[in-house]
Amino acid sequence: MTTRGCPYNCDFCCVTDLFGKKIRHIPVENVVRDIVEARTKNFMFLDDNIIGHPKYAKELFKAISPLKINWVGQASISLVKDTELMELAAASGCKSLFFGLESVSEDQLKQFRKAISDIGQLEQALQKIKKMGILIHASMIFGFDNDSKAVFNETVKFLKKNKISTVSFNVLTPYPGTKTYNDLKNEGRLLTANWKYYDHNTVVFQPKNMTPWELQLGKTTARKKFYNPSSVFSRLFGNLYSPRLYLALNYGHMKQSQVEMKRIGKLKSEFFDLL
Secondary structure, eight states: OOEEOOSOOOTTOOHHHHHOSSOEEOOHHHHHHHHHHHTOSEEEOOOSOTTSSHHHHHHHHHHHGGGTOEEEEEEOGGGGGOHHHHHHHHHTTEEEEEEEEEOSOHHHHHHHTOSOOOHHHHHHHHHHHHHTTOEEEEEEEEOOTTOOTTHHHHHHHHHHHTTOSEEEEEEOOOOTTSHHHHHHHHTTOBOOOOGGGOSSSSOOBOOSSSOHHHHHHHHHHHHHHHTSHHHHHHHHTTOTTSHHHHHHHHHHHHHHHHHHHHHHHHHHHHTGGGO
């Protein structure tokens, strides 16, 4: 981890509450020393947004480029607005980046105050990243008040069309301390205070446009559709710059999707049928 803090303060996210809006960072020379002393070539940067401070990120990428490592991390889609930053990330060994896209609804994206809130521009941004040879791991969230039951198919269609490498499918989770939690609590829409269910995978609130079970099933089914063999194969042709890593990652997600499908029946009887 090279930085902490995030200036975006999204309603549903607890990062700013925990680490603050101001971005602080470790001296680049310390990061380089840690990498060298680790004596390995594969790394994961755990920063919530490794490019949150562009000047620092450029210094970091230039410093680690001679080390010939491979790394993955998490970044804002605003990365595409700085070509030099993208090129430096790729040259420094970046193989995959996690992007919190959250939604493919333009209305919802505007509420997020994202750097890119137009779907056409978002598609162009994703293609720019792919041209750098960087695999895209997108994080999607279902359950916003704008979401209807159509959101599941629309999201999968968008992700497959743009040949996104891998995706995390989540349900909106109202962490205590966030605006989302306070709003849902004040509206009487929280279903449980049993924290074991606050796991990104279980619906713990009453959605506006569907039942909790419909949201749960829709999310699980969307994941299954995205990771079925035909989808994995069709998306491969948009990820041929790193086919081995792409296939390995998708195989792992396919297995996880199968586990989730087996879990959902138990979850229904254990939780949803008791609501």
